[in-house]
Amino acid sequence: MITNKEKNFVSAVVYLHNDGGRAVEFFRRVTAVLDQHFDQYELVAVDDACTDNTVDSLRSWAAGQAKPLTVLHMSLYQGLEPCMNAGLDAAIGDYVYEFDSTAMPYQPELIFEAYQTALRGNDIISVCPTHTSGSSRLFYRVFNANSHSAYQLRTDAFRLVTRRAINRVHASSENLPYRKAAYAASGLKMADLEFEGRMGDKGTGRLALAADSLALYTDAGYKVSAGVAIVMMVLALIELAYTLVIFCAGHPIEGWTTMMFVLTLGFAGVFAVLTIVVKYLSLLVDLTFKKQKYLVESIEKIQK
Amino acid sequence: MPYDKIILGAGLYGLYAAQKCGAAGQRVLVLERDPGPFMRATYINQARVHMGYHYPRSYSTAIKSAHYFQRFCRDYGFCLHTQFDQIYATSAHFSWTNAAEFRHFCRAAGIRCDDVSPSRYFNPGMCDGAFLTTEYTYDAQVLKNWFLTELTKLPGVEILYSHRPDKIEAVGDVWRVTAGEITAEAPFLLNATYAGVNDIHAMLGLPSFQIKYEKCEMILCEVDERLKNVGITVMDGPFFSLMPFGQTGLHSLTSVTFTPHETSYDPVATFPCQQQSEGRCAPGNLFNCNECPAKPASAWPYMSQLARKYLKEEYRFRYKRSMFSMKPILKASEIDDSRPTVVRVMHRNPTLVSVLSGKINTVYDLDEVLQQ
Incomplete structure (x- = not known):
């Protein structure tokens, strides 16, 4: 069979915490794009101690899928960053998508566009909304003003990172308290894609994360x-x-x-x-x- | 024609028993459903002569393996490949063990474990420990030829290939086994059919072993010079192993999550693919997966991807071919990942002994029952 699909192996890591029916819908849209463009891929869902039917409905959906879904069941609620670290460690792809949320205020085609941007020599691609909340803006302003990175951080909907970038950030530090900042500090090329829209809040624990990130990745x-x-x-x-x-x-x-x-x-x-x-x-x-x-x-x- | 023993299955356990009994002057008949010996599990596995490293969650399995390792190397040294660096590494993430625990475990089991730098083989952050160990790989084809040569010297041993038992019944003190055109009788029946063990039990109405079945794929790879004399095993969880495959010059690649393609929890192996086997395979009548037209598509993209994620780029390997086999796993072993050898007397007068083991060097566990 001859296909014109991409031969690189991609992983999609998705964070789940009581997302309900939205999770399956999200996976359906992501796999539709991945199926269309990639020969080989895997899905990794990080179940951050979901207490609703998120995982059950995902399980029954995945049972009918040709590509494997790995579900990481976290022992207890640990929040976004540790969970996504776990997901990243489990992913085996050459290119790894990080979906911090199952909200999709963007066109699914952007997922493939991010990959194409990576092929042009970028190791980290952030897909960012044009509108953001005031508190995020304040955080990023303080952060960017004090960090020495060549790249400006901003609110993003999802990210695509190459295996090279993952190896690079793990070589300098095994633990990534704030992935985004670690990537920006990796010295590899970053690129932003934009879409018209707004990203919802990512929930509790952001203040502590913001303090840690400022202390760790900025002066x-x-x-x-x-x-x-x-x-x-x-x-x-x-x-x-x-x-x-x-x-x-x-x-x-x-x-x-x-x-x-x-x-x-x-x-x-x-x-x-x-x-x-x-x-x-x-x-x-x-x-x-x-x-x-x-x-x-x-x-x-x-x-x- | 009366025999002393009838052995079902011409894998290692079957032929070992045949040779042992034949050498003791007994008349032995071996029935094998495939057209040759060593066509399934004995051949299609990583060919690891277990020293125990594999079982950091089960000291008893580890210590027993280490004990039998020496004996196996003495008896069957000719079929081994020993001249390579066997590296065991503990994954930094998702592992049920870690570097310190693994060192401690090796010390307790009394097996070699020399620290090497993980960065020599692995990408940064992937493994928290790497160890040079002593472990060998055997060549099933060399071992097979040795057994066949030995067995021709024993006039009392007869092997019939392409003979699957159609019917087994107890007639007085003997088993009467019908396989195709032949009917044979013996007071002792050894069921060494591995994944087919419950098929025989079902035929006789005996209770099943509590096992699950995994349809497994092992991939043979060609490797570059740098990997030629290196075996890599990443422990202990959803990882992989890439090690020399006997004396063939190839490496075998397996992974914990991608090697098993499908699992059956039924007493006899039941898989949807059996329907596509064109009548060759059915529940209770397990065909050779490697010869089957319904074997699954290779998981090479996944297994290779997993291995490449860990291994540094300079360690290159290429796909050669896939081999498939059915692997029965005792349900009781799942938590501690132990692999006990089960040798159980299922019936007396006449005697039926069933054996199930996942390792070749525990073949000596058979000695006790064979003396009867």
Whole structure:
């Protein structure tokens, strides 16, 4: 049989958490595109402790599919990033799609367009909506302003990454607390595709993730602590000048007030810096010692 | 014509028993449904002479394997390929074991386990440990020829190929077996049919072994110089193995998730493909999957993709051909992944012994029952 389909092996990793009927519909649309363009592909669904019928309906749908679906059952609810890391580790494709959500406010053809963009020498392709929420915009503004990457991060609907990019980010760090930033820092070529629309919110845990990402992938934390240190230094100098003035004016009893003032300010500053140091340390501990970064209960392979 | 023993199945276990009994002066008849010996499981598997590394979740299986390994190497050294580096690696993700556990396990089982750098063979982050081990591969064709030569020296042993038992019945103290044009009798029947074990039980109305059946594919590959003398096994979960296949110069590629194509949980193997076998295969009458017109499309794209995800790019391998066989797995083994050899006396006066084992070097487990 001669086909003009792509010979590269692709994987589609999809995050699921109580998506209900939307999950099957999403898989149906994705496989329609993949079937049309690819000879070989696999589907990987990460079941982040779904409590509704998401997995059951997916199972019965997959039983009739020619291509294999791997379902990773997470032991307990762990949120998007650890789950997608697990999905990435399970995927075997040369090109891996990361679908963080089963919402599809874009044309399915964009999925193949992302692949074509990759073939033009891009290792990471983000497909981004034109409209985003205010809080995301703020986060990305702070992030991009403080990161040294050549690429600007933005809200995206899904991503396509090459095996090369995955190997590269794993070579520098085994654990990826924030995949997107790790890719951007990988030094490989990134490209954005745009579509007219808006992406829904990705749920809880974003604030903590935003803080971790800023501390890990940008120098925002360092800048804050440096700022605090400079302010303290300036304050200390002013106090020194003040103390000298009082000393020269011949009212040394006044010095006691000054001393107290310096001490109070100094301690406040030290504590501020300590907060940041502690933040870094906790992240280091997490990265270094939490070997088992996610807990998988079982892996299930479904195919016709 | 009276025999001392009738053996069903001319795989390793069948021929081993035939040789053992024939050498003891017994009259033995071997019935094999395929046109030759060693056409199924004995040939179509990874050809691994197990040292125990495979069973980090079952110390008993591991220690027993290690024990029989030495004996097998002594007795059948001529069919082994020993001159290659057998690398066991523990996957960094989804593995039921890890580097530290594996080291600990090897120490407890008393088997060799030398650390090598995972980055020598694997892509970054894929494996947390890699170990140089001692394990060999056997060549089923060489072993087969040795057995056939040995057996011709034993006038008491007769092998009939393309003879499937049509009927087995107990007549007084003996079994009467009808296979095609022949009818033979013996007081002792050895059921060494592996995946067909329950087919024989069903024929006799005996209880089934609690097994599930996996229709398995093994792929033979040509490898580049760099892989020639290397065997790779990634443990312990949905991974793969790429190792020399006996003395053939080829490598066998298998994977835990893609090697089994379909599973049957019925007492006798029941698969939809049997309907396309043009009458060759049916539940209770298992044909040779490798010779069947209804064998499935190869899972090469998936297996090769999985292996390439782990292996560094310079370790290249190419598709040569696929081989299919039916693999029975004891249901009780699923959690600990143990592979006990089951030798069970199913009937007395006349005697029926059924054997089921997934490894060649545990063939010595037969010795005890053969002395009867």
